[in-house]
Amino acid sequence: MFNLILFGPPGSGKGTQAAKITEKYNLHHISTGDLFRCELKNESELGKAVKRYLDKGELVPDHITIKMLNKKIQSFENPNGFLLDGFPRNKAQADALGELFKELGTDVDLLLALDVGEEEIVKRILNRAKTSGRSDDMDENIIRSRYQIYKEFTQNVFDYYKKLNKAKKVDGVGEIDVVFNRLCCAIDEHKDK
Numbered sequence: 001m002f003n004l005i006l007f008g009p010p011g012s013g014k015g016t017q018a019a020k021i022t023e024k025y026n027l028h029h030i031s032t033g034d035l036f037r038c039e040l041k042n043e044s045e046l047g048k049a050v051k052r053y054l055d056k057g058e059l060v061p062d063h064i065t066i067k068m069l070n071k072k073i074q075s076f077e078n079p080n081g082f083l084l085d086g087f088p089r090n091k092a093q094a095d096a097l098g099e100l101f102k103e104l105g106t107d108v109d110l111l112l113a114l115d116v117g118e119e120e121i122v123k124r125i126l127n128r129a130k131t132s133g134r135s136d137d138m139d140e141n142i143i144r145s146r147y148q149i150y151k152e153f154t155q156n157v158f159d160y161y162k163k164l165n166k167a168k169k170v171d172g173v174g175e176i177d178v179v180f181n182r183l184c185c186a187i188d189e190h191k192d193k
């Protein structure tokens with residue numbers, strides 16, 4: 001199995017790149033943000049429980065997020081590998097992922113962090129808001145707060161995997177295919193090691 005974490009602030013292009021990477025490397029794309037949005041749309045109990053966090057751009061409590069992620073990962077039979085997008089977002093989630101993968105006899109292979117600055121992020125998300133229909137994309141204050149949450153709580157996850165020699169930064173500014181090539185180079189380099 002090959003397990004990749006695609007990391008970076010909201011609006012850094014994770015969703016777009018994840019679709020291309022999963023196709024090329026035959027991985028399952030799991031985006032916790034997409035899973036939550038699907039629950040919201042279906043008005044499930046879980047959807048109702050997490051709505052207020054998503055609306056404000058705040059992190060959903062770990063016990064809810066970790067339970068949902070575990071269930072999703074365990075729903076695949078003989079997977080070739082996973083591309084995680086939007087998870088883990090803090091140390092507790094990274095620890096929980098380590099435990100789950102250990103149970104499954106696998107591990108995180110690589111974390112690739114898309115590097116994009118705050119002003120570019122705000123510009124991109126306001127543009128995405130025109131078509132995404134996401135309430136958390138429409139308000140500049142919420143976008144900036146999501147970016148701050150990333151800086152304050154989530155970025156440490158990079159150091160967590162860096163210490164294990166499993167984290168790399170990739171320039172996330174440029175044409176979609178240019179960024180995709182940078183990501184593929186980093187993946188291939190890691191696989192060839």
Ligand code: AMP
Nearest residue numbers: 032033053054057058059060086087089
């Ligand atoms: P995203 O699509 O990754 O930007 O996530 C959208 C929203 O879903 C976030 O602002 C959080 O409210 C929630 N969310 C997604 N992933 C996580 C996570 N790993 N931990 C906590 N909340 C999350």
